[in-house]
Amino acid sequence: MIPFNKPFKTGKELEYIADAIASGKISGNGKYTKLCQTFFEEKYGFKKCLLTNSCTDALEMAAILLNIEPGDEVIMPSYTFVSTANAFVLRGAKIRFVDSLPDHPAMDVSLIEELITPRTKAIVVVHYAGVACKMDQIMEIADRHQLFVVEDAAQAIDNYFIDSNGQKKALGSIGHMATFSFHDTKNIISGEGGMLVVSDPDLLDRAEIIWEKGTNRTAFFRGEVAKYSWVDIGSSFLPSEITAAFLWAQLEHMDHIQQTRINIWEKYKEGLKLLVQTGQIKTCSIPDYSTNNAHLFYIDCFTLERRDHIIKELKSRGVWAVFHYLSLHSSEFYTSCHDGRILGNSDHFSNCLLRLPLFVDLEKEDQDLVIDSLISILPK
Structure with a gap:
């Protein structure tokens, strides 16, 4: 795994x-x-x-x-x-x-x-x-x-x-x-x-x-x-x-850690480019007012059902990918305190964002497997 x-x-x-x-x-x-x-x-x-x-x-x-x-x-x-x-x-x-x-x-x-x-x-x-x-x-x-x-x-x-x-x-x-x-x-x-x-x-x-x-x-x-x-x-x-x-x-090793993570981030960006161009997914991007510390790499799967399918298929191939936050305004604890505004973009990312493995010791072969798995899963 x-x-x-x-x-x-x-x-x-x-x-x-x-x-x-x-x-x-x-x-x-x-x-x-x-x-x-x-x-x-x-x-x-x-x-x-x-x-x-x-x-x-x-x-x-x-x-x-x-x-x-x-x-x-x-x-x-x-x-x-x-x-x-x-x-x-x-x-x-x-x-x-x-x-x-x-x-x-x-x-x-x-x-x-x-x-x-x-x-x-x-x-x-x-x-x-x-x-x-x-x-x-x-x-x-x-x-x-x-x-x-x-x-x-x-x-x-x-x-x-x-x-x-x-x-x-x-x-x-x-x-x-x-x-x-x-x-x-x-x-x-x-x-x-x-x-x-x-x-x-x-x-x-x-x-x-x-x-x-x-x-x-x-x-x-x-x-x-x-x-x-x-x-x-x-x-x-x-x-x-x-x-x-x-x-x-x-x-003491910050420079090595950061550069390694950036290299992995950029490899994901390049490896998934065709899926983005064909409208299968969106990948994270960096605006012109920010640099990139490669903390995480995520994809937008467009729907909750599609994300769940991708998670399941990646897991069957030995890849552990995870979603992230659930909108706080609609949480069990705070929904009654929220003012009722619909925050549709936040809810979209709660349902559709998926984070891919990204850590310093991620081997090239393992990252290739993640990328190749996504390519094989998505057209289906």
Whole structure:
């Protein structure tokens, strides 16, 4: 069986984990935590990076930092993982869901402004498949209405938005805050794990406090206060040094990981070209305002029945392909809270999108089998 995903190991993970254990410091915010955070701050120009136990943790920190309260409204796409919404629902927010673009699962920026009310506090942007949203338009809307922007960049590590002047801006550096995931389905992994990026200078100090259970412990260890105490709400968001050590081994090999994934992505694009030209499927594409980090490769199967047939046939050939999100606006939990708008594009991708195997160790012969299987299945 060709799996959908296989976590990549660089070979250095156990060495660094052993080093962390030998140091006598395996709780969070030690040597490897600092190495990872500094890596992101220096490579992408992020103002402040804080490793977390998950991207979910980072999103929950963002909701706390924005002082989300009952009655506040938050705008976000319906086609996203539940954590994007849950973090803000936990604080009492009402979610106003945005439909996807007709040709891409990312939210349609042209629909955002009509959802803004006096109660709107934030726009949460999801860079689906790592592909940049139209951040210049989103930031212009947010600035005009004095709203916060949180980039859910769970899938968008090492990717860039290209503005109208041709300038590249790292995803995660544009909004007031951003969140990343290092779950083992992502490009760079630590099993579980995430990171909060804080770009708004007014939020920097409080972010560290929330990260450290509501205490000013981090400032204390830097010698900035004589003692640390409970000064705000917070939780135990920071991961252990064991998790950070694993992540550091991955970051050292980022260039290799990214280039390998891009090569696989491009091979899918080329190998399935004829099926696209003959109208059998659509494949994912990269708009001119985004670079490509090859987080995933998906096809649009056009109907739910067709997708189910393709999944079944691929499985019979030893290929494990999977669908993705179900629209949050029509979920069992939130459908009664949704305002009734039909979000047809989001529902289309819920029913028709299929993700193909994509991981660093995917052998050429196995990828050929995936492509050849699709070619043999679809004309039937």
